[in-house]
Amino acid sequence: MTPFTVAVAGKGGTGKTTISALLIDALVREGMIPVLAVDADPNANLNEALGIEVAESLGSMREDAFTRNIPPGMSRNEYIGLRFRKVLVEGRGFDLLVMGRPEGSGCYCFANDLLSSCMRSLERDYRFVVIDTEAGLEHISRGTIGHPDVLLIVSDPGARGVRTVGRIRELALSLGLDGTSMLTVYNRIRGDAPYETAGIPHPAAYIPEDPSITDADLNGRPITGIPADSPARAAADSLAKVVIRRSGQPLK
Numbered sequence: 516m517t518p519f520t521v522a523v524a525g526k527g528g529t530g531k532t533t534i535s536a537l538l539i540d541a542l543v544r545e546g547m548i549p550v551l552a553v554d555a556d557p558n559a560n561l562n563e564a565l566g567i568e569v570a571e572s573l574g575s576m577r578e579d580a581f582t583r584n585i586p587p588g589m590s591r592n593e594y595i596g597l598r599f600r601k602v603l604v605e606g607r608g609f610d611l612l613v614m615g616r617p618e619g620s621g622c623y624c625f626a627n628d629l630l631s632s633c634m635r636s637l638e639r640d641y642r643f644v645v646i647d648t649e650a651g652l653e654h655i656s657r658g659t660i661g662h663p664d665v666l667l668i669v670s671d672p673g674a675r676g677v678r679t680v681g682r683i684r685e686l687a688l689s690l691g692l693d694g695t696s697m698l699t700v701y702n703r704i705r706g707d708a709p710y711e712t713a714g715i716p717h718p719a720a721y722i723p724e725d726p727s728i729t730d731a732d733l734n735g736r737p738i739t740g741i742p743a744d745s746p747a748r749a750a751a752d753s754l755a756k757v758v759i760r761r762s763g764q765p766l767k
């Protein structure tokens with residue numbers, strides 16, 4: 516079974532990590548297990564949002580630095596598999612992989628290649644892969660995100676945010692991501708202002724501004740620990756259902 520891959524993109528600070536964590540949690544609760552959570556942002560903090568301790572990241576995303584360390588007698592793929600298993604952390608219903616910081620101005624293509632080799636070398640059949648990226652316009656243009664099944668673009672609902680969503684969509688299309696469904700998520704919605712989004716198809720979700728997220732953040736608690744009845748969680752649960760439907764898997 517090929518896992519259904521969701522890459523979460525958008526400008527910094529829009530809520531990619533928060534929404535990735537809530538989405539992963541919702542997928543697990545919907546029984547879509549196991550999920551592979553990938554933190555592909557060098558300023559990795561998806562583990563904190565998920566409440567998981569991580570000791571190690573996959574490390575250098577530069578091919579030369581990575582392959583330099585292959586022990587004699589081991590193939591490149593065996594080595595990738597070994598490293599992957601070493602850094603994979605098990606959570607409840609999901610595994611977490613932290614990609615780490617790319618060295619120097621290394622080529623991001625290797626990170627994608629690494630991820631696909633890693634996935635192939637694993638015996639586990641993941642149903643979903645959720646990648647928390649640092650992908651704003653610049654990283655998408657560098658091809659950091661590969662070819663996910665869904666590109667989830669997170670934005671604030673302001674005019675500038677909406678324009679950025681449009682640019683990310685165009686850029687993704689120009690990079691040949693035409694087989695990727697693009698879903699927009701507006702985050703930090705206050706009140707019930709009529710968020711009409713000229714020219715942009717209806718978003719997959721509106722995630723409300725949620726004091727329990729602020730609270731979790733301030734107190735260094737995992738985002739996935741917010742109360743079951745908090746509004747952001749309810750919205751993220753509906754988003755997960757949209758994603759599951761796209762994947763063609765039956766809902767519970």
Ligand SMILES: Nc1ncnc2c1ncn2[C@@H]1O[C@H](COP(=O)(O)OP(=O)(O)O)[C@@H](O)[C@H]1O
Pocket residue numbers: 525526527528529530531532533534702703704722723724725726728729732747
């Ligand atoms: N719906 C929300 N309600 C309240 N605070 C939020 C919400 N979404 C994100 N935040 C806060 O906004 C900040 C940035 O979110 P984060 O998920 O780290 O963004 P990104 O990963 O895109 O940089 C964090 O402090 C987070 O707690």
Ligand SMILES: [Mg+2]
Pocket residue numbers: 531532533556560647
């Ligand atoms: Mg982040």
